[in-house]
Every structure is written in C-alpha cells, then in structure tokens.
Amino acid sequence: MNADGLLTLIAGTLGVPPPEVNEDSSMANTKKWDSLRQLMLVTELETTYGIELTEQEMHETTSVRQIRAVLAARGVA
Amino acid sequence: MGTVAAMSRSILIYANCQGEELQKTGRYMPCLAERFDFKWIPLHLVEDSHWTTQYGPDFMADVVMLWEQVETGADSPNRTALHQRLPPGCPVVKFPPLSATCLWPFAGNDPRRAVDPTRYPWPDSIAAALANRKLPDDELFEAYLRITTEKMPDLDRRLRMDVTRWKASDALSDVPMADWIERTFRSVNLFHTSGHITAPAIAHLMKQLLSRSAVLGGSLIGAASRETDALLARHCGQDYESVPIHPVVAERLDLRFYDPDATYRWHDHDWTFRQYILHYIRWSDYIG
Numbered sequence: 001m002n003a004d005g006l007l008t009l010i011a012g013t014l015g016v017p018p019p020e021v022n023e024d025s026s027m028a029n030t031k032k033w034d035s036l037r038q039l040m041l042v043t044e045l046e047t048t049y050g051i052e053l054t055e056q057e058m059h060e061t062t063s064v065r066q067i068r069a070v071l072a073a074r075g076v077a
Numbered sequence: 078m079g080t081v082a083a084m085s086r087s088i089l090i091y092a093n094c095q096g097e098e099l100q101k102t103g104r105y106m107p108c109l110a111e112r113f114d115f116k117w118i119p120l121h122l123v124e125d126s127h128w129t130t131q132y133g134p135d136f137m138a139d140v141v142m143l144w145e146q147v148e149t150g151a152d153s154p155n156r157t158a159l160h161q162r163l164p165p166g167c168p169v170v171k172f173p174p175l176s177a178t179c180l181w182p183f184a185g186n187d188p189r190r191a192v193d194p195t196r197y198p199w200p201d202s203i204a205a206a207l208a209n210r211k212l213p214d215d216e217l218f219e220a221y222l223r224i225t226t227e228k229m230p231d232l233d234r235r236l237r238m239d240v241t242r243w244k245a246s247d248a249l250s251d252v253p254m255a256d257w258i259e260r261t262f263r264s265v266n267l268f269h270t271s272g273h274i275t276a277p278a279i280a281h282l283m284k285q286l287l288s289r290s291a292v293l294g295g296s297l298i299g300a301a302s303r304e305t306d307a308l309l310a311r312h313c314g315q316d317y318e319s320v321p322i323h324p325v326v327a328e329r330l331d332l333r334f335y336d337p338d339a340t341y342r343w344h345d346h347d348w349t350f351r352q353y354i355l356h357y358i359r360w361s362d363y364i365g
Contacts, residue, residue, distance in 0.1 A: 008186075008188060008191075009186045011188075011191050012185075012186035012187050012188040012189075012190055012191055012200070012205075013185050013186045013187075013200065015190040015191070015194040015198065015200070016191065016194070017191050017192065018191055027150060028150075031121075034121070034148075035148065035149055035150065035174075035176075035242065036174075036176045036178070036271060036272050039178045039238065039239075039242065040178060040184045040185055040200070040271070041185075042238075043178065043182065043184070043185060043230070043235070044184075044185030044186050044202060046230070047183075047185060047202065047228065047230070048185075048186070052234075055241070058238075062150075
C-alpha cells in the first residue's frame, strides 16, 4: 500500500473525508479518532497488512507518523 | 415554591450518546420527579463556544452531582473546561464508556464513508470490498460469508483486546464494568453496535451510578434502582441502528443469546443478518 493508501485507509476507518487526514494527524488532534475507532484502526491495519500487533505497538499507533514507524519496523510498508 | 426549590437540583451527565439514555431513564423516574433533573453534555459533540453559550453559569448553578464518563488518554480541553465550571465541592462519580469490537471483527475501512459517513456508520471492510461485484443476492451473500469465514480473526484475542480496554477504563472509574460485561455478554445481548448499548447494559450502569450517588439519600437510591428495572424492562436501548452479528462470531464467542433468525432494527426496518449485509454491500437507501 502506498503512502496515500494508508491515509485513505485511516480516513475510511475513522469515517472522515481523506483531506482531513494528513501526516500530522493523531488521536490528539482528530476528533473522530477516539478509543473505539483506534481499536478498529488497529484491527484494520492487522487485516490489511497481514500482521498481528503487539500490545506495545497498539499503544504506539495513535498517530499517522507512529503507524508508519510501526509498519516500517514490521517491514510491511 | 417548594417544588421550584426542589427542582433546582440537577445531576449532570458528561458522556457520549450513552449519557442520553441515562438522562432519559432518570427523567422518567416517578420517584425523582420534582426532586432532581438530569442534564446531559454530549462529550463527543461539545465545542469550545458551548461553554459560554449552552453550559455557562446558569446551566451549572443547580448541579449537585456529576456523572462523568472517562476517556483513556490525555484529558481533553472540554473536560478541563467542565471541571472549571462545576459548583465548588460538587461530588463526581466516574464511569467507563461501554463498547465492544470483538462482536464485529470486520469493522474497519470503508472508503464510501469518507463521502457519506452517516448512511451506514458502522463499517464492514469485507462488505466494502464487495461493493463493486455485480452479482445476484444469493451469490453476493455467499461470497461475503465465504470471505469473512476465511478471514475470521482470532476472536479470543479480539475479546482479550476489548477486556484490556475495558479494564483500562475501569482503572479511571468509580464504577467498574469490565468484569460484569465479561461475565454477561455471552448470555445477554449488551450491544446493538460497537458503541451502542441495550437496555440491560443501561440498567446495570444506571443502578451502579445511583448506588454511588449519596446526594439522593438512601431511600431514594433504592426506589430509583427499582424503577430503573421497571422502566427498562420493555425498553430496547439504543436500537435505532442495530448491527447484526455474524453467525460464525456468535458460534466462536459462544453467544448463547444469539438467534440466527433474529431481525435487527435499522431505522424503520427490521432486517436479518443477510438482509443487512446485502443492503450494506450495495450501500442502499433505506429512508422513505
């Protein structure tokens, strides 16, 4: 999945227009990115990338940058 | 005059849409009528300006207790604003939001929601991926069942993820709910969607909050608790959008309340699991 693909995936999971998600987006600054959507996002990332995130990684995937870092560390993006 | 003075006491609920159910239940209780009002601030909708326009000093003046739904993570500016405006010494009871994701394991990305977020607000990524298939109903539903069965995740792990989240919310709360949900969810349907709850869940939460509300006094707490059961006995909870549960999910999580032939309310409709999935895949209109 390319860079824009990840942003589209996040937008589609949060239910917000894609332009509202960018490299600086996070739980802290995106209103619809609440704890429930966060868990949906985690499971969607697992399904899409065929990985199983550790508890530590789940805690770390609360921003676009952190998600990219976790996916890169796993070698899937 | 006495009535006016008595009515000028409110329990304030700061919560997501589950707070509205608590508010309605409180307002319908005969034993609390003309003694306490219930006010609700929807934490997911409140904006900065509301603290001066809607929730200013007049709104807060008669608040004698706060029922506060917690959120994990950093405190939001709204939560800080709320506490700054409470009357001094106002007692607070904290409670967790109720949610479950393990019951709908394919909740995830549906690009259609980016442009039309409200038509089907509870996403299903497998159904979304089938959206462009031009197949008759039977074949389309068969394809959905086949793919979802193949891709069904480890639901025990998903349940553990939910339990971890419930316990994290409990740790911030005065009202623990995690153990009760874990003990109950297989025998009693507690969730209409991942974030909307049924009457038994509302009733349990309401009674837990009442029992910790010393401002009511002991006899009123008992009466209100009994009236909660009576009021909610025939109530369906937040059922206007009820997302059917996949039969394989029901089997693997051992959901004993599950009826494979059940219909689920979706606004003005009652749909089976199959009907819901086909409507969702096709993103069908359902109003009118």
